[in-house]
Amino acid sequence: MKKIVLIIAIVLLPFIGNAQTSVFDKFDGNDEVTTIVVTKKAFELMMKFGGGSEEAREYAEMVGNLDGLKVFTTESKSIAGDMEGTVKSYLKSAKLAELIRVDDKDAQVRIYVKEGKDDDHVKELLMFVNGLEKHMGDNDRKAEAVIVSLTGDIDLNKIAELTEKMNISGGEHLKKANK
Secondary structure (H helix, E strand, O other), X not given: OHHXXXXXXXXHHHHHHHHHHHHHHHHOOOOOEEEEEEEHHHHHHHHHOOOOOHHHHHHHHHHOOEEEEEEEEEOOHHHHHHHHHHHHHHHHHHOOEEEEEEEOOOOEEEEEEEEOOOOOEEEEEEEEEEOHHHOOXXXXXXXXXXXXXXXXXXXXXXXXXXXXXXXXXXXXXXXHHOO
C-alpha cells in the first residue's frame, strides 16, 4: 500500500508543481493575445552579457534571482473577461496578498504578492490591469487587459526599474506599490 501511495505521489508531483506556474498559459498561443515569456535561462544569459558598467551590474543583480516572467496582453474584451476570471480563480488558491489597487475611470490595476524571505522580497508578483484601451491614446496598440506574472526571489525595491526597462505595459504602477 505504501508503494502505491508513493508511486501516485511521484506521478502527480509534476502536475502539482506546474499547476500554479501554468494557470495563465491557457492564453499562450491565442491569436488575440500577445505573449511574452522570459525564462530563468534567459535571465541567466542577461547576467552574463550585461557588460561591465555599474548600471549593468545592478541590472544583473536585479534579474539574477528571477525564475520567470510571463506577460499576456489582449485587445479583446471577451478575453479580458476570461483573464479577469482566471486571475480571480488563481487568487483563491495561490495565497497571494493584495499589495495595491487602483480604480479610476481609465483602468483598474491590481498587484498581488506572495511573501518572500523579508519585507522587501516576494516569491511571486502578479499584476492584472484591465480597461487600458481608454488610457493608451492614439497609438497602434489598444490593449484591453494585461497580466504580468513574475516569479523568483523578487526585490520590490528594484522590480519597478526592471519593468520600466523592459517597457511592460502597466509597470509604472509598481513604482506606486513600492512607496
